Amino acid sequence: QLQLQESGPGLVKPSETLSLICTVSGGFINSGSYYWGWIRQPPGKGLEWIGSIYYTGSTYYSPSLKSRVTMSVDTSKNQFSLKLSSVTAADTAVYYCARHCTGGNCYTRGWFDPWGQGTLVTLSS
């Protein structure tokens, strides 16, 4: 059974870079035609797609975050990562990683599944 687990600092200082890792278990990150996505949810608010990455390094980023987002993949560790630079209080959120079916047969019918449990990142000086 495929499982994803986010990890990283729970506190980040304003203007610094938020860094998170998603570890995939029960399957290989470089198998199949899946992308791997990051989604966040500010406290009490809705879901926001941040971006998705293929194991080759091909990426899609949200236009609203593109200037600050970098995603990468480490197939040897079965992990993918998120870096968000110049963070502000508005970046305080629970960050989720998820498998993203978006290409091939999923082009018109994509989905995110499964999701990690999420990790809360708070901005604090």
Place this chain on the structure above:
Amino acid sequence: SSELTHDPAVSVALGQTVRITCQGDSLRSYYASWYQQKPGQAPVLVIYGKNNRPSGIPDRFSGSSSGNTASLTITGAQAEDEADYYCNSRDSSGNHWVFGGGTKLTVL
């Protein structure tokens, strides 16, 4: 602002049928996927594509689409269905993904 819009809140009597809708121009070209999120938990995929349920999702959940509107229907709502529901699809450009603002479902 989201390119996909939901009614913020919907209620349904226990055992009755409820439809949760999501509207957006991109839904004329792309199917929506639907996610259930209970307090303190990660979202769970409940419907994707034309009307597909992942393994383990009860068959009381179904999906449909017409024009710019995607719908999630729960036939015979149960107390455990009380949750927030989000739709997701490509945006109008087709190059990015967006979530709707979510609908809070209350089961009375």
